[in-house]
Each structure stands twice: as C-alpha cells, then as structure tokens.
Amino acid sequence: MAINLKKPNLNDIFSVPGIQLAVTEAGIKYKDKKDLALILADEGSHAAAVFTKNKFIAAPVIIAKKNLKKSSRIRACIINTGSANAGTGKNGLINAQNTCDRLASQFHIKSDEVLPFSTGVIMKHLPMEKINQGISALALKLNKATWIEVAEAIMTTDTVPKVCSKKIMLDDEEVVITGIAKGSGMIHPNMATMLAFITTNVSIEHNLLTQIVSEVTEETFNLISVDGDTSTNDSFVVISTNKTKKIIVDEQDADFKKLHNIILEVARYLAHAIVRDGEGATKFIKIQVCNGQSKLDCKEIAKKIAHSPLIKTAFFASDPNLGRIMAAIGNAEVSNIDISKINIYLNDYLFAENGALATSYDEAIANKEMKKEEISLKIDLQNGNASQNFYTTDLSYDYVKINAEYRT
Amino acid sequence: MAINLKKPNLNDIFSVPGIQLAVTEAGIKYKDKKDLALILADEGSHAAAVFTKNKFIAAPVIIAKKNLKKSSRIRACIINTGSANAGTGKNGLINAQNTCDRLASQFHIKSDEVLPFSTGVIMKHLPMEKINQGISALALKLNKATWIEVAEAIMTTDTVPKVCSKKIMLDDEEVVITGIAKGSGMIHPNMATMLAFITTNVSIEHNLLTQIVSEVTEETFNLISVDGDTSTNDSFVVISTNKTKKIIVDEQDADFKKLHNIILEVARYLAHAIVRDGEGATKFIKIQVCNGQSKLDCKEIAKKIAHSPLIKTAFFASDPNLGRIMAAIGNAEVSNIDISKINIYLNDYLFAENGALATSYDEAIANKEMKKEEISLKIDLQNGNASQNFYTTDLSYDYVKINAEYRT
Numbered sequence: 098m099a100i101n102l103k104k105p106n107l108n109d110i111f112s113v114p115g116i117q118l119a120v121t122e123a124g125i126k127y128k129d130k131k132d133l134a135l136i137l138a139d140e141g142s143h144a145a146a147v148f149t150k151n152k153f154i155a156a157p158v159i160i161a162k163k164n165l166k167k168s169s170r171i172r173a174c175i176i177n178t179g180s181a182n183a184g185t186g187k188n189g190l191i192n193a194q195n196t197c198d199r200l201a202s203q204f205h206i207k208s209d210e211v212l213p214f215s216t217g218v219i220m221k222h223l224p225m226e227k228i229n230q231g232i233s234a235l236a237l238k239l240n241k242a243t244w245i246e247v248a249e250a251i252m253t254t255d256t257v258p259k260v261c262s263k264k265i266m267l268d269d270e271e272v273v274i275t276g277i278a279k280g281s282g283m284i285h286p287n288m289a290t291m292l293a294f295i296t297t298n299v300s301i302e303h304n305l306l307t308q309i310v311s312e313v314t315e316e317t318f319n320l321i322s323v324d325g326d327t328s329t330n331d332s333f334v335v336i337s338t339n340k341t342k343k344i345i346v347d348e349q350d351a352d353f354k355k356l357h358n359i360i361l362e363v364a365r366y367l368a369h370a371i372v373r374d375g376e377g378a379t380k381f382i383k384i385q386v387c388n389g390q391s392k393l394d395c396k397e398i399a400k401k402i403a404h405s406p407l408i409k410t411a412f413f414a415s416d417p418n419l420g421r422i423m424a425a426i427g428n429a430e431v432s433n434i435d436i437s438k439i440n441i442y443l444n445d446y447l448f449a450e451n452g453a454l455a456t457s458y459d460e461a462i463a464n465k466e467m468k469k470e471e472i473s474l475k476i477d478l479q480n481g482n483a484s485q486n487f488y489t490t491d492l493s494y495d496y497v498k499i500n501a502e503y504r505t
Numbered sequence: 506m507a508i509n510l511k512k513p514n515l516n517d518i519f520s521v522p523g524i525q526l527a528v529t530e531a532g533i534k535y536k537d538k539k540d541l542a543l544i545l546a547d548e549g550s551h552a553a554a555v556f557t558k559n560k561f562i563a564a565p566v567i568i569a570k571k572n573l574k575k576s577s578r579i580r581a582c583i584i585n586t587g588s589a590n591a592g593t594g595k596n597g598l599i600n601a602q603n604t605c606d607r608l609a610s611q612f613h614i615k616s617d618e619v620l621p622f623s624t625g626v627i628m629k630h631l632p633m634e635k636i637n638q639g640i641s642a643l644a645l646k647l648n649k650a651t652w653i654e655v656a657e658a659i660m661t662t663d664t665v666p667k668v669c670s671k672k673i674m675l676d677d678e679e680v681v682i683t684g685i686a687k688g689s690g691m692i693h694p695n696m697a698t699m700l701a702f703i704t705t706n707v708s709i710e711h712n713l714l715t716q717i718v719s720e721v722t723e724e725t726f727n728l729i730s731v732d733g734d735t736s737t738n739d740s741f742v743v744i745s746t747n748k749t750k751k752i753i754v755d756e757q758d759a760d761f762k763k764l765h766n767i768i769l770e771v772a773r774y775l776a777h778a779i780v781r782d783g784e785g786a787t788k789f790i791k792i793q794v795c796n797g798q799s800k801l802d803c804k805e806i807a808k809k810i811a812h813s814p815l816i817k818t819a820f821f822a823s824d825p826n827l828g829r830i831m832a833a834i835g836n837a838e839v840s841n842i843d844i845s846k847i848n849i850y851l852n853d854y855l856f857a858e859n860g861a862l863a864t865s866y867d868e869a870i871a872n873k874e875m876k877k878e879e880i881s882l883k884i885d886l887q888n889g890n891a892s893q894n895f896y897t898t899d900l901s902y903d904y905v906k907i908n909a910e911y912r913t
Contacts, residue, residue, distance in 0.1 A: 152844055153835030153860070184831045186845075186861025219828020220862045329832050406814070410905050420627020423592045424737050427561030436560055437594075452561070453594025454628045497818050497902050 099257045100381040100470050100490075102373040110244045110262040111273045114298040115139040115338025118242040120250040123231030125224055126179030126217060131250035133231040136174040136294060137204065137239065142338045144171035144212070145307040147314045149331035155183030156193040157213040158330055164197070164209045169303050172210040174294060174334060175200050175235075176251050177217075177228065178279075181290075183329035184220040192223040199232050214292055216253055216279065216330055248277040251292055255279050257374050261366040263359050267352045268343045272299045274359055278367035290328035291318060293367050298340040299356060305345060310335050313361050317368040320396075321488045322403045335360065372488045377495030379470070380412050386476045387484035394431045398476060399487035401429040409492030412472065417463035419448050426476065435480055442475040443467070507665045508789040508878050508898075510781040518652045518670040519681045522706040523547040523746025526650040528658040531639030533632055534587030534625060539658035541639040544582040544702060545612060545647065550746045552579035552620070553715040555722045557739035563591035564601040565621040566738055572605070572617045577711045580618040582702060582742060583608050583643075584659050585625075585636065586687075589698075591737035592628040600631040607640050622700055624661055624687065624738055656685040659700055663687050665782050669774040671767050675760045676751045680707045682767055686775035698736035699726065701775050706748040707764060713753060718743050721769050725776040728804075729896045730811045743768065780896045785903030787878070788820050794884045795892035802839045806884060807895035809837040817900030820880065825871035827856050834884065843888055850883040851875070 116138055123133040138144075146165055148158050165171065175196060182189045193213050201208040215223065242250075248258035262275040276295035314333055345353050373381050384402050386395035402408055405425045411418040422441060426434075441449035444466045448458050466472075524546055531541040546552075554573055556566050573579065583604060590597045601621050609616040623631065650658075656666035670683040684703035722741055753761050781789050792810050794803035810816055813833045819826040830849060834842075849857035852874045856866050874880070 151832060151835035152837075152842065153831040181828070184828045184857065184861055186859065189861070218826065219832060220857070221828075222862075329828075329835060406900075413905065418626065420589070420592045420629075420737075423561040424559060424627060427559035427737060429560075434560065449592065449628070451594065453592055453597070454630075492814075492905060494902050494905050496814070497821065497900060497905060 099374040100378060102257050102370055104257055105245060105260045107243060107245060110260055111264060111275055113273045113275050113296045113338065114340045115142060116296050116336070117240050118244065118247050119235040119238045119240070120242040120246050121231050121234040121238055123177065123227045123234070125177055125227055131246065132178045133228070133235065134176045134247045134250035135235045136247065136296065136336070138172050138296070138336050139338050140172070142171060142336055143169040143303050143306065144334055144336045145169065145303065145310040146212070146332060146334040147310060149329060151329045153184060153329045155181055155215060155329040156185055156189035157182050157215045158332060159190060160193045160197060161212040161214065161332065164212060167209050170210060171212055171336060172206040173200060173204065174212045174214060176214040176292060177223070178251060178253055179217045180215055180221040180223050181217050181219050181330050182215040182223050185222055188222060192225055195225060196223070196228055199229050203232050203236050212334065214330070214332055216251065216290060216292055219329060244275055244277060248279070251277065251279040253279065253290070254376055255374050257370070259367055259370040259374070261363045263363055265355060265359050267299065267341065267355060270341045270343060272297060272341060272356070274363050276363045276367055278371060280371045291331045291371060293318065293333045293364070295335045295360060295363055296338070297335070297360070298338050300339040300341045300344040301337050301356070302344065302346050305348060305353060306335060306337055308348065309357050309360055312357070313364045316361060317364040320486060321368050321372050322400065369488060372490055375490035377493040377498065378490035379493055380491040381471050382412060382489050382491065383473045384476070384487045384489065385473065385484065386478065388481055389478045389483045390433050390481035392483045392485050394433070395483055395485035396487065397431050398426055398429040399485055401425045402474070403487055403489035406492055409490070412467070412491035413493045415464070415467040417443070417448070417460060417467050419443070419463065422474070423449065433480065434478055438479040440477040440479065442477070444469065444473050507782040508786060510665050510778055512665055513653060513668045515651060515653060518668055519672060519683055521681045521683050521704045521746065522748045523550060524704050524744070525648050526652065526655050527643040527646045527648070528650045528654050529639050529642040529646055531585065531635045531642070533585055533635055539654065540586045541636070541643065542584045542655045542658040543643045544655065544704065544744070546580050546704070546744050547746050548580065550579060550744055551577040551711050551714065552742055552744045553577065553711065553718040554620070554740060554742040555718060557737060559737045561592060561737045563589055563623060563737040564593055564597035565590050565623045566740060567598060568601045568605060569620040569622065569740065572620060575617050578618060579620055579744060580614040581608060581612065582620045582622060584622040584700060585631070586659060586661055587625045588623060588629040588631050589625050589627050589738050590623040590631050593630055596630060600633055603633060604631070604636055607637050611640050611644050620742065622738070622740055624659065624698060624700055627737060652683055652685060656687070659685065659687040661687065661698070662784055663782050665778070667775055667778040667782070669771045671771055673763060673767050675707065675749065675763060678749045678751060680705060680749060680764070682771050684771045684775055686779060688779045699739045699779060701726065701741045701772070702744070703768060703771055704744045704746070705768070706746050708747040708749045708752040709745050709764070710752065710754050713756060713761060714743060714745055716756065717765050717768055720765070721772045724769060725772040728894065729776050729780050730808065777896060780898055783898035785901040785906065786898035787901055788899040789879050790820060790897050790899065791881045792884070792895045792897065793881065793892065794886065796889055797886045797891045798841050798889035800891045800893050802841070803891055803893035804895065805839050806834055806837040807893055809833045810882070811895055811897035814900055817898070820875070820899035821901045823872070823875040825851070825856070825868060825875050827851070827871065830882070831857065841888065842886055846887040848885040848887065850885070852877065852881050
C-alpha cells in the first residue's frame, strides 16, 4: 500500500568502503524473518547521532548514548527487531550491555565501540539466548548481506525496505553515501519508532559531522508525522569511515556544503519513504505553510493539520471537508496570525480566500483534487516571510487495523 | 454504540420556571430532522458563558460574545444544526446577525438579547430562507417541546440525546437545574464541537454565575477528549431566570457552594455523556494521573495518553500493549518526572512498577481487564501531591468511518 515507493534496485545501491554488513534470522519474534543486523565499520571510523527525546528512553538508546559520549570512534551498530527493549528496567540495561559485550567479543572490538538498537514491542525483554546465537551467526555471514537485506532486517510494520544511495566526487575522490531507515507508525517530529543509518567513506572532522547530523535531522526526520506519537527508541546515526585522503575540516570549504547537501538528500528520501510507507496510508500529503512570521509558527500550524484525525480521515475519504483545516489552523498555538488574511490551496486550487470559502469554490474540482495520491496543501498566511514544509499521511481503516492487531 | 448511556426518562427531567422551549424541522441539511431549537427565557434572566479558543471562531460565536459583552440580560438561545456557519466570512456574520434580528422580531425581544449557535459542517453558508421559515414555526410550537426534544434537535453525529436534571432546596425554595449538550467528535479540552446549555430558576448575582461557569468548565468540559480536535463553535452557556426570592450574593454563602456543586454535577454528567457517545467509541476510559508536582503536569500527561492514536487503537483491540502508555508519558512536556518511580495500574491491576514491566505481570489478567467497557488507567508518578482525572475513548474503525463519510 506504500505510496509511490518501490523496493530499490540493487544496482542503484552502492557499497561504502570501510563498511561490512551481515543479517541473520535470530527468531526473536517470528521464525524465518531476518531480525538481527550488523553494520561493521573499519577502525578509524567515527559516528554522530541524534536520539529520541522521549523520557521513557529505551535501554539500548541509553547504552548507545553512553558509548558515543565516551568516544565517537564507533565500530559497530547492531540492530534487532521483535522487541524494543524499552520499559524493561535494569534487566533491559543489562541485556543491552550484554549484547554489546557479546558482539565485541565475537568481532574483536571494544564493547564501548558498539551502538545497540532495538525496535518492536515495548515492555518485552530481549531473548538473550537467541541474541547470542544470532551474533555467532552474524560472524559466519559477514559480508554476505546487501544494504537492501539490512534494510529488510530492521523492518517492523514497514512494507518496503528503505534504502538510498548517492555518489559524488569531492576533490577527485569518489564519496559514497548509503543509508537505510525503518519506521511506519509512531512517526512524529523529534524522531519516531524510526531508525536511520547513513554511512559514508568521507574523511571529516567529528564536530562537522555532528553539525551535519543535527541540521539534517531538523530538515528531514523532524518534519514528518504519521500518527503524532514519538517512540522510546528513535535514533539517527551517521558513520563516516574516513577513507578519503582529503579531510574536511572547515565548514567554509565548498566540499562541506556539497557533502551536507547530499546527506540531506539521502536523509530526505528516507524520511519521505517512511511517510509513504505510513501505516495504512493511502495518500502522501505535503503541507506547506508560507508567509508566516517565523518558521516555528509555520511548523506549529503544519503540525496541527498533520495531527488532526478529522483532517486525516477526510483525506482518506477524498472528502473536501476543508473547513476542518481552518479549525486546525485556529487551534495552533501561534499568537500572530490574522485569520481574515489566510488563503488555502489544495494542489494549487484556491479553496479558501481571506479566511473564508473562496467565492470561486467549486466542489467538483475540490473532489477531483482530493482523489489524488499525492496531495499538496498550501496555507498562505500573508503575514510575513517565513515558511515551512511538513509531510504526513491520511488516517485509514488500515491504520486502526494495523495498530489494533500489532501484537497478535 | 454509546457506552452505558441511555436516552433519559422524561420523568427524570424537570421544567425550569421561566424557560420555554421549541423545536422545529427547518430542513437545513436533512428532511424530517429536528434541526432548529429555541430556549426562551423570561425577562429578568441573565447568562454567563465560555466559548471556543479556536482562532477560526465561527460567526454565531462572534455575535454571541458581542451580545453577551453588551449585557448579560439574555432572553433567547437559538441553535441550528446542519451548518456551523464557520469559515463563512462577512456573509456568515450577516446571516448570524439576521438570525438574531428575525428571532427578536418574532418574539418581541431585543436582537442583542439573543445568542445564536450553529453546529455542523464548516464552510457552509446558512440557508436563510429555511432559517426564517423555521423561526416562524418555532413561534407556533412554543412550549410544545420537552428538554429531550431540544437535546435531539441539536444532535449531529450524536447517537443519544444528552440531558441531565437535578432539584435542590435552597432556603426552602425549590431550585431546578436542567441542562443539555451535544457533541461526539472534535471533542477536546478548551471545548469541542460541543454545545452545552444549563438553565436554572435560581436568583444569583451575575459575577457569581460567571465564576461558577468558569470553574465548572475547567472541571468538566476541559477534561474530556475524543479526538484531540477543538472546534470553531464550542460554547457552554448557563442561564438563570432569577425566579427564587432569595438572591445569592456572597460566595461564602453555603447556598452558593451547594449551587456550584449541583451545576458541577450536571455539567459533569453532560461532559461524560459526550465521551460515552464519542464517535465510534467502544470504551469509556478514565485516566487518573496522581502524585505529580502540579495539576498542570498531571493534565499534560493525561492528555498525551488520551490523544495517542496508538494507545486508542490498542484499547479498541483490547490488546494490553501497555508500553505505548509509557511512551506517551515520556512524550509529555513535563520537566520534573522520574521515570524510574512510575507505577501504572489498569483497573487497579499493577502492570508497570518503577518504570518497567511489573515482575508480577500476567498477560492473561491484563487481557481480561482490557476487555472491559469501562476502563480506569491510573498513573502514579510518586513525585508530589497533585492529581488530575481526564476522560477519553478508544479509536475504532467506526471513528474513521463516521469521519470519512460525515458529509455524504
């Protein structure tokens, strides 16, 4: 049911020098499902990351943050599905730590060079025997997995593996950027039940890598929403293996800007792919709020629209019940808007003018526009120069079905 | 499908001295549906009210606020369904004003003594010819309607008319309090597509009536949510006809407290009735957040739980996917909580202890508790002395169906 999102072609996905992959079927929740994945980075690699702001932070995220704080010299990410290892107390922390220890011992690296990630049901303990057996299997299967298989191994309610790969030349050296992501529900700004990993062979100073991760997150993963819920496990990690001769050390360097932009492109593809594969989604909706007094105001209004079940169900039904959009705008916590100036466009069709139904409004046209799979909603506040885009889905029977029956 | 909510028995609903009622079928949206209602109050009556905080405020609400600001001496409330007269610009204001003028002329009162109310689809103009004919019909039908019929006339997606009536003796005089409400979707703190009218024959100073309305709203209509959306038309009005000999003039008077409490009881019944009749609701959920640092913190946490589609779908499925509750708590914008202290109870059954799955947890018991129609969820923060209750519903296939097909 994903909207204009297909499984990528293997020929379009490039290996990253210094990165080795492995996946296995550890049997954590289901039989015969790849559910444990490894991204192994050569010595000399480093990582920058952002994590969930949920206060019920999952055990693996606590360990990952601790290890990354100790040193950015990271060698491995291990990711399991089937259990989020969240709401699992002290035992959860012990299991996440033991996962790192076991992986480190297997691959002859240090335990604090490992970042652990879990996704799946909350309040379920990791089955450590299966995890340990899985880690042994990963060693035997190293370098036998593609990025697409790793993307598949980290899927939960996703229906399509999410992978994006780009190449650019920086200073006559080929730089590869390849990323994967998972997530289709509990997707909301400040991350989601969302895991995203982007790897590159570029050499770059750590503070600049951190800057890219932070800026890119704001422009991509923090501008999407499926259901307004933020998970306990969200993480976005970028690893660079530092294989190019030239090291980017200056943010004024043109290559820094190029690298920033291409990582942004990959992250944006992955963020939009998560929305396109949103649980039960039948429509991909771009909300563009423009001419506001600040980007924050525009984002606040966009979020109110994106999170309104009334609007989302109207989009599902292709019903131009567009007054609900006005009600949502009116609910946004924004002080300086003038309702009587607001124009609203549905795929460039003006339906509300100066805060009221446009005199030219024709329901037949609105009906036709609502039926499209890709919808653009533009709110022109006519009140300033700031603007912000935001991406979301409709709310369908299938969303309820998927989430009502997730654990069964 | 309403949860433990039945049409009231006419014998339990008392007339209010000084109040006359009328309803008619004006044919605004549907044929053969009562869709225009009048509450006519004797001379000497006064009213206090609270209105929606939505910035896209509907035209009738603008007029009602204006008239009430001019004087609290109100003689009539006229309510139509079928069109909310919101997002209708200047023409909408003219129509709301004309409705008042027409009613005033028909009933020989002043136009600014009329409060107009509309509920239904947004961005649809009032059919003034039908409204005018309806007002003539109301005059012929005055005193022929019961409170139950008025409650029915203001229903939109409601399935049960919501009426509550109480009597008390104050200073040897009988005081009647009878109220009605409508609303089953777009229900959210700071009102909803919610209209509520409570009338009483008590004599009371206007500032004290205003105080009661404000305090009662906070404790009732602002503590319920069906889908997190706040409408453009929400209003809660209390009218006293000042018929008793004794006038309440002092908030230290024991009768003031008695009156306050009985109006609170009526309003609470109506607020809970709205949740029980929530669109597609199959469960009535009481969320009790206790031992927090402030009432505001507790309310913030309760609202995050009440608005999470993931939690609401899990309740619909009777699936104890209780980790989602932890994730919602972790998302609340509350600074001083200690996750490791939180205990959570499902109908008194402890399932999370010190922020993790309780060691005694038994899924079979949780499953059984989740199947109940009335669910109580208690979050013990163990972090202070404040507490707050909040009321909501689950999210079902029928919610999507009702809202996807509302206009058709």
